[in-house]
Amino acid sequence: MLLQHGFIDKEKKGSVNEHTMERHLRTILQDACAALSADVQGDAIEIQVPKEEFGDLSTPLAMGLAKPLRKAPRAIAEQIVQTVRANDVFEKVDIAGPGFINFTFAKPFLVAEMLRLLREQDAFLREDVGQGRKIQIEFVSANPTGPLHLGHGRGAALGAALANLLAEAGFIVEKEFYINDAGRQVRLLGLSVYARYQDLLGRPVPFPEDGYRGDYITDLAEAVRASHGDSYAGKAFDDVAEFFIDFAYLRMLDALKQDLADFGVVFDTWQSERDLYRENLVEQGIDDLKRRGHIFEHEGAVWFRSTDFGDDKDRVLVKQDGDYTYFTPDIAYHRKKFEKGFDEVIDIWGADHHGYIPRMSAAIQALGHPKESFRVLLVQMVSLLKAGQPVQMSKRAGEFITLREIMDEIGPDTTKFLFLTRRSDSQLEIDIEVAKAQSSENPVFYVQYAHARINSIFEKAREAGAPAGEAPSVPDGIDASLYNDDEYRLIRKLLLYPMMFRGAANTREPHRVTFYLQELAAMFHQYYHKYRIITDDAAVTTVRLLLCQAVRIVLRHGLKILGVQAPEKM
RNA sequence: GCGCCUGUAGCUCAGCUGGAUAGAGCGGCAGACUACGAAUCUGUAGGCCAGGGGUUCGAAUCCCUUCAGGCGCGCCA
Numbered sequence: 001m002l003l004q005h006g007f008i009d010k011e012k013k014g015s016v017n018e019h020t021m022e023r024h025l026r027t028i029l030q031d032a033c034a035a036l037s038a039d040v041q042g043d044a045i046e047i048q049v050p051k052e053e054f055g056d057l058s059t060p061l062a063m064g065l066a067k068p069l070r071k072a073p074r075a076i077a078e079q080i081v082q083t084v085r086a087n088d089v090f091e092k093v094d095i096a097g098p099g100f101i102n103f104t105f106a107k108p109f110l111v112a113e114m115l116r117l118l119r120e121q122d123a124f125l126r127e128d129v130g131q132g133r134k135i136q137i138e139f140v141s142a143n144p145t146g147p148l149h150l151g152h153g154r155g156a157a158l159g160a161a162l163a164n165l166l167a168e169a170g171f172i173v174e175k176e177f178y179i180n181d182a183g184r185q186v187r188l189l190g191l192s193v194y195a196r197y198q199d200l201l202g203r204p205v206p207f208p209e210d211g212y213r214g215d216y217i218t219d220l221a222e223a224v225r226a227s228h229g230d231s232y233a234g235k236a237f238d239d240v241a242e243f244f245i246d247f248a249y250l251r252m253l254d255a256l257k258q259d260l261a262d263f264g265v266v267f268d269t270w271q272s273e274r275d276l277y278r279e280n281l282v283e284q285g286i287d288d289l290k291r292r293g294h295i296f297e298h299e300g301a302v303w304f305r306s307t308d309f310g311d312d313k314d315r316v317l318v319k320q321d322g323d324y325t326y327f328t329p330d331i332a333y334h335r336k337k338f339e340k341g342f343d344e345v346i347d348i349w350g351a352d353h354h355g356y357i358p359r360m361s362a363a364i365q366a367l368g369h370p371k372e373s374f375r376v377l378l379v380q381m382v383s384l385l386k387a388g389q390p391v392q393m394s395k396r397a398g399e400f401i402t403l404r405e406i407m408d409e410i411g412p413d414t415t416k417f418l419f420l421t422r423r424s425d426s427q428l429e430i431d432i433e434v435a436k437a438q439s440s441e442n443p444v445f446y447v448q449y450a451h452a453r454i455n456s457i458f459e460k461a462r463e464a465g466a467p468a469g470e471a472p473s474v475p476d477g478i479d480a481s482l483y484n485d486d487e488y489r490l491i492r493k494l495l496l497y498p499m500m501f502r503g504a505a506n507t508r509e510p511h512r513v514t515f516y517l518q519e520l521a522a523m524f525h526q527y528y529h530k531y532r533i534i535t536d537d538a539a540v541t542t543v544r545l546l547l548c549q550a551v552r553i554v555l556r557h558g559l560k561i562l563g564v565q566a567p568e569k570m
Numbered sequence: 571g572c573g574c575c576u577g578u579a580g581c582u583c584a585g586c587u588g589g590a591u592a593g594a595g596c597g598g599c600a601g602a603c604u605a606c607g608a609a610u611c612u613g614u615a616g617g618c619c620a621g622g623g624g625u626u627c628g629a630a631u632c633c634c635u636u637c638a639g640g641c642g643c644g645c646c647a
Contacts, residue, residue: 050590060589063627073627097590098627143647184647301645312573312643319645326647354574355642380575381640421595422583425575427640429582434596443595445609453607460606507587515584518594529602529611570609 020127020498021105021113022047024089025057032083033061036069036076049496055092055102056492062099073099107480107488114491117550118474122168125557127502130171136337137163139348140260141178144252145189145212148259150382153403154428155348157419157563158379160265161510162346164561169505174342175267178333181249182273183326188212189252190245194237196221197244201233220248259404263412264563276332282324285332286317294366304331309362331363334374338364344373346508351378351425377508379424385431401432410435413564417444420514420562443518447555448567450521454552455568457533461545464534471549472542482543486527490547493523497554510561517558524551 026045033040040061050058062077069076077095084101085093092104117124139159142152159175167173180186192211196218198204211217224232224247232240260266276282286302289295294305295317302318304327317328337345345364349356357376364374384391384401391401406415409432418435421443422428435442458471483491497516504512533544559566 046587046589048589054590058590063589066627100590180647299645303645316645321645323645325645350641351575352641357574378575383640426583427576431582434582441596441609446595449607449609453610457606464606511584515594522594525610526612528606529608532606534606570607 021057021492021495022499025059025103028084028087028089029059029061029080032080033065035083036065036079040065047499049499050100050102052489054096054100055094055104057105058100058102060100062095062101066099077101105492107483110488110491110495111478111480111483113495114547114550115474115476115478117494117553118546121553122557125497125501125554126168126170127498127505128170129502129505130166130169133171133343134174134341135166135171135344135346136174136176136340136342137166137346137348138176138178138337140265141180142256143180143185144249144256145185146214146252147216148256148403150384150401150403150406150430151350151379153263153406153415154382154419154424155350155379156260156263156265156403157416158377158424158510159348160563161416161420161513161561162348162377162508164563165501165505165510165513166508168557168561169501174269174340176269176271176337177267179253179270179272181253182277182329186245186249187241189217189248190241191237192217193220193224193248194232194240194244197224197232198234200225201230203234205237216252220251223247223251259402259407263403263407264416271333271336273329273333276329276336281332281336282329285335286328288335289317289331289363289366292366292368304359304363304366306359306362306366309365311358311362315359327359327363330360331367334360334364335367338367338369338373342373344375346375346377348377348379348424351380354378375508377424380427382419382428382430385429386433391432406430406432413448414442414444416563417442417447417514420511421518423509423511444564445570446525447517447521447559448565449570450524451552451555451559451566452568452570453528454524454548454555457548458545461534461541471552472545474546478543478546479539482540483547484531486530487544487547490523490527490551493520494550494554497557513558513561517555517562520551520554520558 025047026043029045029047030040033045045059045061046064047057047059049056062080063073065071065076066073074095077099080101081093081095084090089106089109090103091106092102094102096102137159139155140148140152142148148156163173163175188208188210189212191208192213195205195207195211200218200221207213224244232243237244286295289304294308296303296305296314300320301316303314304317306315307313315327316325317331318324334345347360354376360376361371361374365371403415414435418430419428500512500516504510531544533541533548535541535544556566
């Protein structure tokens, strides 16, 4: 159940990528440091991608060692270079600036790595950072009281992409949606529908002050009338509350699931708040905290001493009137998450809830879990512009742009891609006119076009009777001189994918994938314009088709993480 | 008042666990289809990284401060 992504090739899952450019370099540098009697762990060595003219990879290692070794950075660099130069994976190793060491890999090595990419495909691209650790991502979790809006869409895109990313990175991932079906909000929903229903039957009642006012409320009231006629006419709300609440929220939940499905986002588990009560978990949560000594009573209320764990103030769990606060079932919920055995729990929240983080974190720590095992990713607001003018959104008046509308306007792929080209915690503006009008120059099409174009090349190759059909079979070796400098640029970019991938997984930042894909697509389009893939020279053609195939594999992998189609044709 | 997020090219944003001459897309300007898809490509202009101070070999990145925008600070949810 946990592995329903269909994306993970379970047979290849176990293989670990041992020989990317970066790992190679790391190992070599670690040995070099040992020779200098500097105890540096391979993983701790900083490796970066420099500007192209400097080389493929570089390290400021020597500058960092200057102080502990009490030597000049360049002198240290010299020593490192001496030991490293003998290695034949490098074409060039040199020192630049204040002490950077730049590495340029030898072409035969690059070619061999690319062939490995072609053979191993996804297994070559991913890095096992999770090592089977269990991680839960809870996201969207919208109240089932209205349609999903853009903020939810952003959370959905992020959560789904992150789940794909982490699953590929060797975590066991569960995607969960928390259903707020027990609180005041669903009651208000039921009451709103009730009021509209009575209106329809000519028995107007005052509309609730904070009620939901969207047209969908009236639609729900109509649906009640259609299925139950006037059997609830004139009855007091308290007598029919359960019916109206359940009728309304279950329909909203269905609609919400449909929206998410159409957006391409699927959840593994749906946790109901009511079930937490049914299973007595809310009470157990309080008891657990009590046992651990973090509960006190004050002025007739039950408090959690969250200040012991970094919160600003202590928090009430049971009010004077005996009701729970919103926080209390949430503690039970997070307690349950950990009882299910997750090593890490990620919540994706709207940024307006950021003030809630310290108390939730405190509760989790109080329950005995390490602080680092809980992580909240904040998704900032999405504001919508139409031709440069802000579109006013008021949830109260039921006036807001829904995810559904945006999906219908600009398509799920574009919507997801736009959401994922920004860090989640930066505010995002989408101008719907721009997104529509420029659809032909939209970044998502740019990347997809590269993929479709490669597919088209293979079609052409088949027609032309080139030595390749779908894609040439992968040879054991290729003469490194068959590739030109522009092709080596592309190959290097491909080989940097695993490094980018690991960074994205470690930081939980899928947007890095988006940026990488745009860069790769750009590089490919440029290459395509400069050279013909299918030529009279059979050897060159084969070798170029192999490169195209490698680009295609990487594009597909990246797009799949983002949850965006990799179309054969456009 | 306190806390969190943000401030980088005309616009939208990357880069932020300190590294080399700060990047991309869009928009602007000038160009490229008799060859695998022009949803593409080439060239060009555009910056006191909000301001100020500090830390050090080195700061867009870390610290302090000012300013501007957003969001929070309930025995609400």
